[in-house]
Amino acid sequence: MxxxxxxxxxxxxxxxxxxxxxxxxxxxxxxxxxxxxxxxxxxxxxxxxxxxxxxxxxxxxxxxxxxxxxxxxxxxxxxxxxxxxxxxxxxxxxxxxxxxxxxxxxxxxxxxxxxxxxxxxxxxxxxxxxxxxxxxxxxxxxxxxxxxxxxxxxxxxxxxxPCFLGADPAVSELLGGAVNRPLARVEDLARELVRSLGPQEQRRALLSPEAPADVVTGNRTTIADPPETSDRAVEYTARPQGIAGAALTAGQRDLLRSLLGTYFGRVPEAVSPMAAYDEAALDAVHFAWAGPTEPGAPHYYRVQGPRLLLEWDNTQRRANHAHSVWRDPASDFGLDVLLDHRRRHH
Incomplete structure (x- = not known):
């Protein structure tokens, strides 16, 4: 084969x-x-x-x-x-x-x-x-x-x-009334998804009525669970929070899949993991939101699944300063591949 x-x-x-x-x-x-x-x-x-x-x-x-x-x-x-x-x-x-x-x-x-x-x-x-x-x-x-x-x-x-892209300003004016929004779809697809949820599903997806000041995992080399004493509703945990893809409608799953594409589409198609996200894989992906859902308000979201963590935050400079990151909690920097390679060759 x-x-x-x-x-x-x-x-x-x-x-x-x-x-x-x-x-x-x-x-x-x-x-x-x-x-x-x-x-x-x-x-x-x-x-x-x-x-x-x-x-x-x-x-x-x-x-x-x-x-x-x-x-x-x-x-x-x-x-x-x-x-x-x-x-x-x-x-x-x-x-x-x-x-x-x-x-x-x-x-x-x-x-x-x-x-x-x-x-x-x-x-x-x-x-x-x-x-x-x-x-x-x-x-x-x-x-x-x-x-x-x-x-x-x-x-x-x-x-x-890690693969990080941000924008400050996230929105800036161009001639003729046009606007420059480099990460527009990274933001808009997630908002469309959370606003499409019914009241019960939205409660499951909402981590907090207020967004954190930045992406939660920051620039850590490795990602680990927070201390047991942590009471931050939006803190990262290995067990995904939010609503699972399995609980979404067909249209909402399409939005989630498109949202994944705004991160996986950053790299050449030949190395993008997008093709691996079939229906079964999408079931295990969780989506979570923090902050108001109306446009222009400070907000945060997280997409999490096996070997997947996506974070977005747009809170600073009156919600005109965006951060987005794609991470692999199990193997950022290829650490698991390197360790396996070292065991086999040394």
């Missing part, structure tokens, strides 16, 4: 490796020192830098656009594009451009440790290991509201999470 999923993961991994090689070949020795980190491993100490991730405007680790010439920047974006669908790439590029919009919103202010507070040049790329080896390597691209994390093992792309 032909392993078409494996073929797709290898094809995308090959494209990534070629793009990474071309980028690295354009870099000088000093640049490569910053651009390359330790190869992925099952050892937390050696692999700690690769497992570090952010979505705030801080040092994400790696070579920034500012540290590269235009041809190098272009090669860097080619590597970024290799891990994204076209729609995913356009969304990432738009998010980077929003730094200019946010800069104007905040009055073109500065920050003590940098010349420019909101800076589209401060996006960081780092390769972990040697993409020319055909073995185990990975790469990370991140900056304000973007974090892409990819792992290749034995020539096959095995992990694309």
């Amino acid at each position: 032909v392993d078409r999923a494996g073929e797709g993961r290898r094809r995308v991994a090959d494209a990534m490796a070629e793009a990474a090689r071309q980028w690295l070949e354009l870099l000088g020795a000093d640049q490569q020192t910053v651009a390359v980190g330790n190869g992925p491993s099952g050892d937390a100490a050696d692999d700690g830098e690769r497992r570090r991730w952010f979505y705030t405007p801080t040092d994400h680790g790696g070579l920034t656009f500012h540290q590269q010439r235009p041809a190098q920047q272009q090669a860097a974006m080619r590597l970024v594009a290799s891990g994204l669908s076209r729609a995913g790439y356009v969304t990432v590029a738009t998010t980077i451009g929003l730094e200019n919009v946010l800069d104007r919103t905040e009055g073109f202010t500065t920050r003590g440790d940098r010349e420019r507070r909101r800076d589209p040049g401060l996006y960081y790329l780092r390769v972990f290991g040697d993409p020319r080896s055909g073995g185990t390597w990975g790469w990370r691209f991140g900056g304000h509201h973007v974090s892409l994390n990819n792992l290749v093992v034995d020539g096959e792309l095995v992990s694309t999470t």
Whole structure:
């Protein structure tokens, strides 16, 4: 039997490796020192830098656009594009451009440790290991509201999470009355789903009348249950909260499936898990909401199932500052694959 999923993961991994090689070949020795980190491993100490991730405007680790010439920047974006669908790439590029919009919103202010507070040049790329080896390597691209994390093992792309995309502003005006909403469907499909529920089903889905200030799991490397003393209604637990897909109508299940697509569609179709979500798999997916359901109000939602966690939060800046993340609680950064690989080969 032909392993078409494996073929797709290898094809995308090959494209990534070629793009990474071309980028690295354009870099000088000093640049490569910053651009390359330790190869992925099952050892937390050696692999700690690769497992570090952010979505705030801080040092994400790696070579920034500012540290590269235009041809190098272009090669860097080619590597970024290799891990994204076209729609995913356009969304990432738009998010980077929003730094200019946010800069104007905040009055073109500065920050003590940098010349420019909101800076589209401060996006960081780092390769972990040697993409020319055909073995185990990975790469990370991140900056304000973007974090892409990819792992290749034995020539096959095995992990694309955590995958974070945000937007600030989430809504901004364009000429002629049009609006720029990079994550519009990520928000609107979830709201349409929660508002389609009957009173009893909506009570099951609602975690709290108030939304949390941010995605609940933040930028943790691994996700674990909260302390037993935690009384936060919206806190993450391994046991899913909310309403199960099995309790939804056919139309509501279509909305849930479309919502999954706004996360899984960020990566190339060949590596998207969307095809795995048949009727049985959708039964086990839970949807939960916090906050008011009317447009414009601060709100949060979570979609959770086996090896799946999606979080969305739009509460800051008067609900015009959105965060969204796709995670695999069992294997973010491909940790379970790395551990299995280490047991088999060492």
